[in-house]
Amino acid sequence: MATINLLPWRAERRRQRERDFYTMLAAAAILAVLSWLAWGWWMDQRISDQDARNGYLSSEIKQLEGKLKEIKDLETTKAKLLARKQIIEQLQASRAQMVHLFDELVRTIPEGVRLTALKQTGNQLAMQGVAQANGDVANYMRNLDASAWMQRSDLQKTEIKGTDKRNRYEFGLTVKLRSPDQPDADAPPGSAPAKPGAAPPAPSGNPSTRAPASAAGAP
Template sequence: MATINLLPWRAERRRQRERDFYTMLGAAAAAAVLAWFAWGYWMDMRIEDQGARNAYLSGEIKQLEGKLTEIKDLETTKAKLLARKQIIEQLQASRSQMVHLFDELVRTIPEGVRLTSIKQSGNALAVQGVAQANGDVSSYMRNLNSSQWMQGSDLQKTEIKGDDKRNRYEFGLTVKLRSPEQPDVAAPGTPAKPAAPAGKPTAQAAISSAGSAS
């Protein structure tokens, strides 16, 4: 009977399995290395993208900060311009008020009264003058209280000076200034504003007269 020796075939099969194992092991190692490099490349790309985004955001933030600085400068300039405008408007209003005020001072002066000094302190005027009689001073105060630009006259003094009957009484009073739109605080029953008599001096003449007398 013939016999078959299977040892060489089994040895060859074992060697083939070993070769297959090492081949699969090498392929797995190569795949792992490739995957590691791919992951590293992907992470590098992510880091670069994030860096680019950060740089872009930093640039935008700097631009916004620059714009905010410009806005603050514009607001500061605007505030200064508004303050100057307000000052100019106040000066114009004050100049207009002074013109009306001197006209009103002249208009309210009755016959027998002459002013010698006018001083302004804030929203009040200190007026000094001479009159023929105390009644003329009272009439002058009533005229001031009925004025659109003055109110609340207060007599400070009245006394006889010298022998000149035309300028016998020397007086001093204070009166508060107001705008025409302010409510009139004069006492009820204040007489109507007297009409300017013929030949009444102008505001410039009254100022000149007050300056020369003082």
């Protein structure tokens, strides 16, 4: 019976397995290193992309901040323009109001009263003058209350000054200014506003106490 020695074959097979094992181990190590390098490169790419996004966002934020600053400047300019427009409108309205105001001052001042000073503060007009008697001052206040451009006269003072009977009483009073289309605060509800330029109703008492325009400033 023939005999076969298997030891060399087994040794050769063992060496082959060892070579295969070390080859697979080296391949696994190389694959692990390549995977680590690939992972590091991929992470670097992600970081670079994120940095690029952050830079883009920062530039856009700066542009938006610049636009917001421009919007704020425009709003400030708009507010200034609106304030100027309002002032111009008030000046235009007050220009017409001043014409009617001086006309009403001539219309309402009775005989025996002379104005010496006028001062306007907002919608309030302070007047100082002299009169022959206290009744003339009361008559003047009634005329002012009946005016379409003035209302709510308030006597501040009245006192005797000097010995001149024509200018014996010195007085001071205030009156509120208004437009004819603005309702009187003291008027009853539903009352129609007075028409511009309309003469005020005659005050109670002597109807001849109203002086003509030429005699308004006469002493």
